[in-house]
Every structure is written in structure tokens, then in C-alpha cells.
Amino acid sequence: MKNQISPDILKKWLTAWSLSRELPLPIAYKSGYKVEVGDAKQKERYVFPELNEDFIELSSTINEPWIFLKACATPKEIRSHVSEKWTLQPQGYMMVCSHPMVFPNHNLNTEYKLEFDSYNSTYLIRILTQNNEEAAIGRVVFVDDIAIYDRIITDNNHRRKGLATIIIRELEKIAISKNSTKNFLVATEDGKQLYQSLGWEVHSLYTSIVIVS
Incomplete structure (x- = not known):
């Protein structure tokens, strides 16, 4: 099992995720992608193919609730790089x-x-x-x-x-x-x-x- 995915596959999956929900298509955000979800309990989502400086830097600038950050990484890795204001969500698995x-x-x-x-x-x-x-x-x-x-x-x-x-x-x-x-x-x-x-x-x-x- 790897702990990252190719940006191309990630974009295709996130495009499908958006099409399925009839949402705006993902747009590039640094090394990852952003989707405007518009839901009260999920305003936006930022998705990255791995835990990197872009993810860590973004986590330090967001203080608003219900903006999700997601990455192909272990919970332990992410927890060690973000502040306590962030709450881990139930584990997901990218499968092929x-x-x-x-x-x-x-x-x-x-x-x-x-x-x-x-x-x-x-x-x-x-x-x-x-x-x-x-x-x-x-x-x-x-x-x-x-x-x-x-x-x-x-x-x-x-x-x-x-x-x-x-x-x-x-x-x-x-x-x-x-x-x-x-x-x-x-x-x-x-x-x-x-x-x-x-x-x-x-x-x-x-x-x-x-x-x-």
C-alpha cells in the first residue's frame, strides 16, 4: 500500500466525485485541488496527493469551520503536522x-x-x-x-x-x-x-x- 497517489488519478477521481454530486469541477490549488462544495457541513474541500508543505501551510491559514483538508497520508503523519484546532475524520481508503x-x-x-x-x-x-x-x-x-x-x-x-x-x-x-x-x-x-x-x-x-x- 502506498501513501500517495498520482495527481492525474486524483484529479480524475475528484472530477468524478464532483460530477456525481452535480458540483463545480475541481480547480488546481498549488500541488492539490479545490472543490466548492457549498454544503453547511462541508463548504470546501482541498485534496492533495500526499502530505506536503502546501497542505501544512494551508492548514495553518484556515480558521473557519467545515473546510475539509484531505491527503493520501496516515492519520499519525497528518496529526503531527497540524494544530489541535483540526479534527481527524473517519478513515478513508483509496482502492483500485x-x-x-x-x-x-x-x-x-x-x-x-x-x-x-x-x-x-x-x-x-x-x-x-x-x-x-x-x-x-x-x-x-x-x-x-x-x-x-x-x-x-x-x-x-x-x-x-x-x-x-x-x-x-x-x-x-x-x-x-x-x-x-x-x-x-x-x-x-x-x-x-x-x-x-x-x-x-x-x-x-x-x-x-x-x-x-
Whole structure:
């Protein structure tokens, strides 16, 4: 596992992240990138391919809450270079998969149905109950030669039924149809285990800090 990522891959992932959320595209900020998120609990995000002087200097100039700084580095490294005003966020993992995923052999239960949609180079799949309640959702975004998987979420009332796995399998079918074999995502601690079971590998840690009001 590395503790940094190429600026090119980082930009493609962050572009996909923005397209998926219908936000402004990332702009260069020194050795990293900035996205104007505009949310009350995430005003902006600055993302860097590694912990460096640009990251450290920026952390010393920001005093406003809900501006996130993110880098491919360990929490210990970041904690040792920023002041106590910054709060570490739950750990993220940048993950890659450059071969067909390995799925368990099960199909969608008849109590559910699939729904497909697309926008902004983003392909969206929902799993709905027969009463049209959303049980799970996920997206894949295509930026150049990379398929970026994003926001794969299962409702708490529908967990442990393999729905996320089915979403990922259907998203991979779309990627294969577009001859995209380079897969990338950022996972949570819980999500990491699922993706590893499907054949993904951790490329680098992805650590976030923010000033909490």
C-alpha cells in the first residue's frame, strides 16, 4: 500500500466525485485541488496527493469551520503536522481494481427491482422495493479511461441482503460495456471489507481533517 497517489488519478477521481454530486469541477490549488462544495457541513474541500508543505501551510491559514483538508497520508503523519484546532475524520481508503470482480452467485430477491438512470457521465442504479421505497443506490462515473464507483449506500432497513454487491455487479457491467477496466473508489472502513472480498486492493490511505464549529 502506498501513501500517495498520482495527481492525474486524483484529479480524475475528484472530477468524478464532483460530477456525481452535480458540483463545480475541481480547480488546481498549488500541488492539490479545490472543490466548492457549498454544503453547511462541508463548504470546501482541498485534496492533495500526499502530505506536503502546501497542505501544512494551508492548514495553518484556515480558521473557519467545515473546510475539509484531505491527503493520501496516515492519520499519525497528518496529526503531527497540524494544530489541535483540526479534527481527524473517519478513515478513508483509496482502492483500485484492474481485473474483473469476483461476485458471489446470488440474484436479486423478488421483493426488489432495479432502476437505472444517468446524468453528467454518471450512471446510477437503484434497488427499490415493490412499493418503490429506495433500498440501495450506487453510481459509476467515467472520466477518460477510469471507472469511478461512488456513493454506494444501502438503507439500514435493507442491510445484510447482498444489495450493495448486486449494485456493484450491475455497475461493473456498465463499465465493461464501455471497455473500462481501470476501477477506482474511496471506501469507508466498513466498505473496504466488502470491496476487498470482491477483489479490490487498497492503494493508499485517504485521511481528512476539519475544524468543527
